[in-house]
Amino acid sequence: MRKSLLGLAVATTLLSAVAHAEMANYAIDPSHTFVSFEIGHFGTSTNRGRFDKKEGTVQFDRTGKSGKVDVSVDAASINTGFASFEKHLRSPDLFDAEKYPTIKFASDKFVFDGDKVTEVQGNLTLLGKTLPVTLKANQFNCYQSPQSKREVCGGDFDATIDRTAFGMDYGIKWGFPKNVRMIVQIEAVKQ
Known part of the structure; x- marks a missing residue:
């Protein structure tokens, strides 16, 4: 009798843990989410820009230590504060926003250290290449x-990417760096 009560208690605990380990759905809050980039300019200064239109979803399971994210950015919504620079960034030389209107990041692997997310591993689609x-x-x-x-x-996330791996080669022969720092500040509201 004691063994069966112990077995029942263990089974109930396991079932309870499984029931609580569910993905919660979150919608990205565009007023608290920013996607921006930084790239050196001839070793003197840093060019910066951001994308004003973005949307996406996050699924997060803190107990199960897992998550998924799907974020889309409108390439034409680039904002640097300078219209002529933005026009060039949208052109086929760089983001080619007419041909490739969406930049996308998708992930189904969150890395944890204890209870804290330390990395989100995924795939970036830029200029049609993932x-x-x-x-x-x-x-x-x-x-x-x-x-x-x-x-x-x-949270605040960042990565450095090699833009030439995506086919963005403009300015390389003049000495523009190939590495671009992406900065993603994101907040998502539980639905």
Whole structure:
């Protein structure tokens, strides 16, 4: 009798853990999500830009230590503060926004250290080419929003990519660097 009660208790605990280990769905909050880049300019300064239109979803299971993310960025929404620079960035020389209107990052692998997300490993699609990219988490947290009364999770992430691997070769022969730093600040609201 004691063995069966112990077995029942273990089974109930395991079933309870499985039931609680479910992915929660989150929608990206565009007012707290920014996708930007930095690239050196002839070794003197850093050119920066951001994309104003982005959308996506996150699935997150803190207990099961897993997650998924799917973020799309409108390439034509690039913003640097200078119209002529933005026009060139949208051109076929660089982002070719007319031919490739969407930049996408998708992942189904979150890496944890304890309870904290440290990396999101996924695939970046840029100029029609998809390659693996790992976003490193500089900080990550979830909190109960006093405004929405819902859980919000997010953090600051970055990665350095070789733009030439995606076919973005403009300026290389003049000495522009091939490495670009991507910075992704994201907050997503539980649905």
